Amino acid sequence: MIAALLRRDLAQFFPFAGGGAALPVVFFVAVAMLYPFAVGPDANLMTKTGGGVVWIAALLAAILPLEKLVARDIELGFFDQLKLRGVTEEAMMAVRLIAHWLSFGPPLVLATFPAAALLKIEGETFSILLLGLLAGTPGLAAIGLIIAALTASLRAGAALSGLLLIPLALPILIFGAGALARQDQVSLGFVAAISLALVALAPFAAGAAIRAAREN
Amino acid sequence: MQASSPALTAHDLACRRGERLLFRRLSFALAPGAACHVTGVNGAGKTTLIRVLAGLTTPYAGTVTRKGTLGLLDERSGLDPDLPLGRALAFWFGLDDTAGRDAIIARLRLGGLLDVPVRYLSTGQKKRAALARLLGQRASVWLLDEPLSGLDTASQALVNELVREHCASGGIAMIASHQPLGVPGITNFAIEDHAPQGEDA
Numbered sequence: 001m002i003a004a005l006l007r008r009d010l011a012q013f014f015p016f017a018g019g020g021a022a023l024p025v026v027f028f029v030a031v032a033m034l035y036p037f038a039v040g041p042d043a044n045l046m047t048k049t050g051g052g053v054v055w056i057a058a059l060l061a062a063i064l065p066l067e068k069l070v071a072r073d074i075e076l077g078f079f080d081q082l083k084l085r086g087v088t089e090e091a092m093m094a095v096r097l098i099a100h101w102l103s104f105g106p107p108l109v110l111a112t113f114p115a116a117a118l119l120k121i122e123g124e125t126f127s128i129l130l131l132g133l134l135a136g137t138p139g140l141a142a143i144g145l146i147i148a149a150l151t152a153s154l155r156a157g158a159a160l161s162g163l164l165l166i167p168l169a170l171p172i173l174i175f176g177a178g179a180l181a182r183q184d185q186v187s188l189g190f191v192a193a194i195s196l197a198l199v200a201l202a203p204f205a206a207g208a209a210i211r212a213a214r215e216n
Numbered sequence: 217m218q219a220s221s222p223a224l225t226a227h228d229l230a231c232r233r234g235e236r237l238l239f240r241r242l243s244f245a246l247a248p249g250a251a252c253h254v255t256g257v258n259g260a261g262k263t264t265l266i267r268v269l270a271g272l273t274t275p276y277a278g279t280v281t282r283k284g285t286l287g288l289l290d291e292r293s294g295l296d297p298d299l300p301l302g303r304a305l306a307f308w309f310g311l312d313d314t315a316g317r318d319a320i321i322a323r324l325r326l327g328g329l330l331d332v333p334v335r336y337l338s339t340g341q342k343k344r345a346a347l348a349r350l351l352g353q354r355a356s357v358w359l360l361d362e363p364l365s366g367l368d369t370a371s372q373a374l375v376n377e378l379v380r381e382h383c384a385s386g387g388i389a390m391i392a393s394h395q396p397l398g399v400p401g402i403t404n405f406a407i408e409d410h411a412p413q414g415e416d417a
Binding site for chain 1: 292307
């Protein structure tokens with residue numbers, strides 16, 4: 001049952017599966033493309049600041065899928081039907097977290113290759129950036145899921161979730177982008193640790209949120 | 217796959233919506249084969265009662281006991297609006313491990329609609345699709361919220377027929393509806409009888 005659920009969720013959220021799910025990745029590359037136009041083609045400056053820009057782009061791209069992530073299936077009665085079949089809210093949200101991450105984490109990491117080329121990020125910096133995104137995107141996905149579940153029953157939920165994600169994602173951004181500035185991989189450990197904690201927490205927090213949303 | 221003997225009982229239920237008490241001291245017990253028709257004006261709490269019985273909402277007071285698998289049909293079909301009907305139904309049929317899918321689809325006259333995305337279906341067609349999902353689940357306790365709304369006369373007759381068959385094979389059906397139902401032996405149950413009186417409103 002869990003496998004069928006994951007397949008269905010992936011079909012909903014995976015880029016190019018329809019429904020505009022490729023938008024976050026396009027948005028991400030677009031930011032990397034616009035940056036050199038905005039600050040001028042100074043290779044030195046771009047190498048120094050480009051990594052930070054990629055991180056900000058990743059964080060903003062993580063906001064885009066949130067609108068449809070949970071609210072739509074609540075409206076559809078989808079979670080209700082699963083609940084009647086004995087699936088717990090925590091399992092539903094764990095599956096949703098995996099599908100959400102798969103549909104935006106790996107595509108974002110892949111999109112980092114063209115983005116890095118546009119921003120003249122090379123060598124050690126590039127590998128730290130890549131590892132950082134790999135470690136950080138699960139955390140971003142987890143924060144996104146919790147927020148999407150919490151704001152699902154609110155009228156202005158979509159707009160609000162973007163605002164809520166930014167402060168909560170700050171620790172990931174600080175350690176992730178900080179690793180680039182200092183060229184050290186220790187910070188990446190922190191990013192991974194934060195991600196891990198968030199991923200462990202998210203199914204329970206989001207599950208409780210959709211249970212609460214049902215009560216009114 | 218019907219459970220040996222399904223049962224649905226409510227004991228001293230009370231439900232609120234917001235600050236308003238909808239009903240209280242509501243008790244009933246449904247044995248295998250029983251059908252129950254819940255009536256009440258709009259806002260009386262029919263949908264709330266169905267959701268409480270389904271275990272989706274916690275009652276303000278009282279307890280619900282369920283034996284057997286639960287099937288819920290309400291205004292939300294649970295079918296992905298972007299998918300063609302055939303694939304949307306196939307998801308639930310797969311989850312429920314449904315046998316005789318073609319027969320269910322034929323019975324609800326959905327054969328010609330399988331390629332149509334769910335969001336293009338009319339209200340009545342969506343309802344029939346949701347009924348197909350319900351049949352595929354083979355649940356022993358049916359909780360139906362306004363199953364006749366949006367359906368044409370032929371389809372309404374079909375719903376009555378399905379409920380009759382379900383109960384004849386030992387299932388339980390709890391139906392909230394404004395329309396009269398053509399199910400023999402159905403018990404009627406007016407939610408207003410349990411509305412709070414002056415003293416506890």
